[in-house]
Amino acid sequence: MKTLIISYSFTGNNDKLAKAIAETINADFVQLKEKRKRTYLTILLDVIFNRIPKIQEPQKTLGQYEHIIFIAPIWFGKIASPLRVMFENLKKTNRNYSFISLSSGADGVNPNLEKELIQRTGIKPQTVINHLIKEMFASNPSTSRKEINTYKITVDEANDVVKEIITALNL
Numbered sequence: 001m002k003t004l005i006i007s008y009s010f011t012g013n014n015d016k017l018a019k020a021i022a023e024t025i026n027a028d029f030v031q032l033k034e035k036r037k038r039t040y041l042t043i044l045l046d047v048i049f050n051r052i053p054k055i056q057e058p059q060k061t062l063g064q065y066e067h068i069i070f071i072a073p074i075w076f077g078k079i080a081s082p083l084r085v086m087f088e089n090l091k092k093t094n095r096n097y098s099f100i101s102l103s104s105g106a107d108g109v110n111p112n113l114e115k116e117l118i119q120r121t122g123i124k125p126q127t128v129i130n131h132l133i134k135e136m137f138a139s140n141p142s143t144s145r146k147e148i149n150t151y152k153i154t155v156d157e158a159n160d161v162v163k164e165i166i167t168a169l170n171l
């Protein structure tokens with residue numbers, strides 16, 4: 001099965017995870033880059049005004065893949081806005097897709113991801129996985145909210161998460 005992985009990352013976690021998954025399943029891999037510099041303010045403005053930021057569109061045609069896996073962080077309960085252009089492209093192409101996020105979970109689970117995906121693409125995703133960094137600290141409950149929110153996963157941790165994801169994706 002020909003698979004394309006499209007990732008976006010602001011501080012590196014989701015790109016690290018995406019790279020490890022792409023290497024493990026031997027998928028084509030694209031890291032999305034934005035045209036403008038991302039800031040905490042523009043994260044907030046995109047969420048409030050439902051903006052679609054400009055990205056450097058990848059030179060890959062979604063239509064040539066049987067499964068597209070999107071990987072990106074969650075911001076204020078929403079999927080990171082730079083994926084929005086790709087979701088619009090997917091809507092036109094109508095492909096099977098999944099969504100994966102490595103997010104903090106500092107304020108609990110993000111319950112509306114599947115609903116947002118269906119709203120943006122018009123297609124029900126095959127699989128949605130939100131791996132929470134908070135759970136990696138379950139044995140250490142004194143870890144602060146700030147530490148969880150700013151945690152950078154190691155390559156070894158990314159590889160452990162990959163195993164879980166491969167199983168969940170049934171690959």
Ligand SMILES: Cc1cc2nc3c(=O)[nH]c(=O)nc-3n(C[C@H](O)[C@H](O)[C@H](O)COP(=O)(O)O)c2cc1C
Nearest residue numbers: 009010011012013014073074075076077103104105
């Ligand atoms: C402005 C902002 C808002 C965030 N909101 C959420 C959230 O609602 N839910 C969540 O689980 N994580 C949230 N996070 C945490 C990120 O999803 C988490 O740090 C993620 O691993 C960052 O991924 P990246 O390194 O690929 O950018 C937020 C982070 C930032 C910077």
